């Protein structure tokens with residue numbers, strides 16, 4: 001019996017959710033209901049795709065992405081946890097933490113209505129994780145698919161000592177042309193430009209636009225950001241909870257060429273607007289406590 005067959009025997013929901021072998025043989029939950037479709041890989045609890053009925057796909061996925069157990073998937077919604085970016089003390093540890101390159105387990109599937117389906121995945125500490133980060137933890141990712149997509153990372157601390165994390169729902173959005181879109185919601189927010197390894201402080205004025213490599217951490221920002229895409233006549237709304245920071249990223253030409261899992265000509269079609277607990281917005285979870293980082297993604301006509 002294949003992994004998918006075993007999972008379907010326990011968790012499949014006719015008319016809502018089934019498991020199948022996806023790219024690279026990775027097991028993927030395929031969700032389709034009256035309001036939309038989505039695909040979530042168990043590898044990294046990685047949301048690969050989301051498409052409301054009648055709309056274009058909301059998320060971008062590289063045509064060059066790896067689909068391998070020891071590598072992160074390029075696109076969709078990578079889970080950066082328990083650290084964001086390079087490990088603060090050991091650069092040999094995986095960038096953006098180990099959650100996105102770990103095998104998550106299926107905890108629960110629910111058909112909440114004919115247009116709402118929920119999948120919960122879980123990850124707990126192992127000997128391997130403790131060698132990288134010496135804490136007990138129980139993480140879950142709850143994905144709720146309908147006309148909107150809700151993604152919630154809940155991190156619990158079953159241990160006897162507090163732990164501190166940085167994290168991101170590192171969402172890659174599909175856009176018509178990154179030079180033609182505007183990102184709203186960060187006006188007057190303190191910013192740190194990290195392009196080229198710099199940390200240049202500033203304050204955002206008006207919408208964020210992209211005409212070069214862009215990698216900006218925003219702090220003290222409101223709970224909603226929007227991507228306006230006139231060519232596709234759409235506004236994407238990103239509503240966050242459990243986060244006071246965000247990152248806007250596009251690799252542009254040179255960095256895209258340096259990434260083997262990112263096509264040289266793909267950068268115009270994507271923008272990351274990430275829901276984060278970025279450095280400066282780190283969270284400490286006390287023994288017995290938890291923290292929840294959530295994003296609700298939706299799309300509407302611009303006009």
Ligand code: TA6
Nearest residue numbers: 072085095096170215247249274
């Ligand atoms: O969130 C922006 C960022 O930290 C960029 O600096 C860039 O490194 C991007 O994430 C992608 O990181 P990855 O490890 O997935 O290649």
